[in-house]
Amino acid sequence: xxxxxxxxxxxxxxxxxxxxxxxxxxxxxxxxxxxxxxxxxxxxxxxxxxxxxxxxxxxxxxxxxxxxxxxxxxxxxxxxxxxxxxxxxxxxxxxxxxxxxxxxxxxxxxxxxxxxxxxxxxxxxxxxxxxxxxxxxxxxxxxxxxxxxxxxxxxxxxxxxxxxxxxxxxxxxxxxxxxxxxxxxxxxxxxxxxxxxxxxxxxxxxxxxxxxxxxxxxxxxxxxxxxxxxxxxxxxxxxxxxxxxxxxxxxxxxxxxxxxxxxxxxxxxxxxxxxxxxxxxxxxxxxxxxxxxxxxxxxxxxxxxxxxxx
Amino acid sequence: xxxxxxxxxxxxxxxxxxxxxxxxxxxxxxxxxxxxxxxxxxxxxxxxxxxxxxxxxxxxxxxxxxxxxxxxxxxxxxxxxxxxxxxxxxxxxxxxxxxxxxxxxxxxxxxxxxxxxxxxxxxxxxxxxxxxxxxxxxxxxxxxxxxxxxxxxxxxxxxxxxxxxxxxxxxxxxxxxxxxxxxxxxxxxxxxxxxxxxxxxxxxxxxxxxxxxxxxxxxxxxxxxxxxxxxxxxxxxxxxxxxxxxxxxxxxxxxxxxxxxxxxxxxxxxxxxxxxxxxxxxxxxxxxxxxxxxxxxxxxxxxxxxxxxx
Numbered sequence: 338x339x340x341x342x343x344x345x346x347x348x349x350x351x352x353x354x355x356x357x358x359x360x361x362x363x364x365x366x367x368x369x370x371x372x373x374x375x376x377x378x379x380x381x382x383x384x385x386x387x388x389x390x391x392x393x394x395x396x397x398x399x400x401x402x403x404x405x406x407x408x409x410x411x412x413x414x415x416x417x418x419x420x421x422x423x424x425x426x427x428x429x430x431x432x433x434x435x436x437x438x439x440x441x442x443x444x445x446x447x448x449x450x451x452x453x454x455x456x457x458x459x460x461x462x463x464x465x466x467x468x469x470x471x472x473x474x475x476x477x478x479x480x481x482x483x484x485x486x487x488x489x490x491x492x493x494x495x496x497x498x499x500x501x502x503x504x505x506x507x508x509x510x511x512x513x514x515x516x517x518x519x520x521x522x523x524x525x526x527x528x529x530x531x532x533x534x535x536x537x538x539x540x541x542x543x544x545x546x547x548x549x550x551x552x553x554x555x556x557x558x559x560x561x562x563x564x565x566x567x568x569x570x571x572x573x574x575x576x577x578x579x580x581x582x583x584x585x586x587x588x589x590x591x592x593x594x595x596x597x598x599x600x601x602x603x604x605x606x607x608x609x610x611x612x613x614x615x616x617x618x619x620x621x622x623x624x625x626x627x628x629x630x631x632x633x634x635x636x637x638x639x640x641x642x643x644x645x646x647x
Numbered sequence: 648x649x650x651x652x653x654x655x656x657x658x659x660x661x662x663x664x665x666x667x668x669x670x671x672x673x674x675x676x677x678x679x680x681x682x683x684x685x686x687x688x689x690x691x692x693x694x695x696x697x698x699x700x701x702x703x704x705x706x707x708x709x710x711x712x713x714x715x716x717x718x719x720x721x722x723x724x725x726x727x728x729x730x731x732x733x734x735x736x737x738x739x740x741x742x743x744x745x746x747x748x749x750x751x752x753x754x755x756x757x758x759x760x761x762x763x764x765x766x767x768x769x770x771x772x773x774x775x776x777x778x779x780x781x782x783x784x785x786x787x788x789x790x791x792x793x794x795x796x797x798x799x800x801x802x803x804x805x806x807x808x809x810x811x812x813x814x815x816x817x818x819x820x821x822x823x824x825x826x827x828x829x830x831x832x833x834x835x836x837x838x839x840x841x842x843x844x845x846x847x848x849x850x851x852x853x854x855x856x857x858x859x860x861x862x863x864x865x866x867x868x869x870x871x872x873x874x875x876x877x878x879x880x881x882x883x884x885x886x887x888x889x890x891x892x893x894x895x896x897x898x899x900x901x902x903x904x905x906x907x908x909x910x911x912x913x914x915x916x917x918x919x920x921x922x923x924x925x926x927x928x929x930x931x932x933x934x935x936x937x938x939x940x941x942x943x944x945x946x947x948x949x950x951x952x953x954x955x956x957x
Binding site for chain 1: 683685701731732734735736737738739742744745763764765766767768769770771773774776777781788795796797798799800801804820823824825826827828829830831832834835836837839842845846849856879
């Protein structure tokens, strides 16, 4: 988008899938901690700083997310900042988002930007540039990005192209965790299959174009942990894709519900939990927020690793 | 999201559809000008200012978009800033996006934020807050927002709720203008219909919840001008929705292709053109960029009004 800022040359960096496999095996963890900062839920000590301006709220978001990163870094392989919560504060919020991404990468965590972007042609390239291309002198904001598949294969290709150049990864929405996912994703096609299985087929084709040395693809899939049967079926349809499984914790899914996602290897699925980890301190008035998040991350990491069978 | 910044009380503002009808009739225009700033395509005088930093590129984007707003304000009812191009420059780009939205509203244009957001529950509420809720002391960034429908009805409802409180509008993706839209949107369902018609049915149900005094709904639909037959069919399925019709100009659609979208009234469809208007100066080395955009906006406004039959 900005020629002087854009480096089109391929960078010598291991692919997302390969870096993920290394991190999963080293940390014995398949845990992704979602960063969903919400003003009303922040610890008092941070809320006290944020009274009047968007900039002050954004500073509090940044401090909160950096504290969570410190607390969960030993137990999680990645954080998943949800950009919507930052965008709610406008440009100042996006600055806090950028600080959070940079801090997490420095802490040795992979960053999965949860933005669910989806658009066509030059617009998709602009989004890819925003999240997956290096920002000299720094790297990309994200190691991977969630993308929406409703616009079809040509809307995903610009993202995939950026991933190939810069070692990034994608998580394509296939079957989302919400109850309303049935409205579109579960529509029965003429051959009886629900729509999401066709999307899974498309994602699997894209995945074949971007297999890492580890054998897993840099094109992954979002499959809600709230639909255990769909998780097992999706695994068969996309055998080499890493699954990002939201919905464990506050949304009601359990690690046992997603055990079958791990049959393609210890790094073939990632369990994502947000509120149940980052706001764990709210269940125990004695608990400081950072150790609270760390303890819940450790507990969930251990539980997921156990059910994964590795 | 940020309690001190959030005004939950309903604001006494006319609904989006009613404000749109007033603007369309006053300007005799159904033209929306898309703002897609791309560094390589900016006029030399602006590119000269942008050499090294993201902030300088963002300043150039902001100056460019404000110049376009001045040039097209007499002929367009709305501008449609595509946020991807601004996000490519990070927080500085989002600042330029905010400046552009504020400037366009001051110039008497409606602002349709093209962000194609789609997510669930509290995340959708955060996006609604970002784009459709007031930012005291100012109003919302956008008068309306494009949203993605793949996640289902419960993912749209938080946006609709914000629209009802603050007089905003939605344009739900139904049938997009890209060739790859067939991959998912045209999948044949068990009753033979393509998927997008089911989405149109869902959008029409949501539209019934938000009819303005003018009889049109605040829940509209995106239907690509590149699919003329789908436009005519979509009109029957969503009789009270305003259609946002991208794809005229650079993507190959013509005003004649979408004439049948206007059968529900002069404001029942909006033709959106981006590159063919804002970069019109590139076709004529004698032309200054602002008058170039103004002349093309006037030409297209007149052509669309003529085919609309009003």
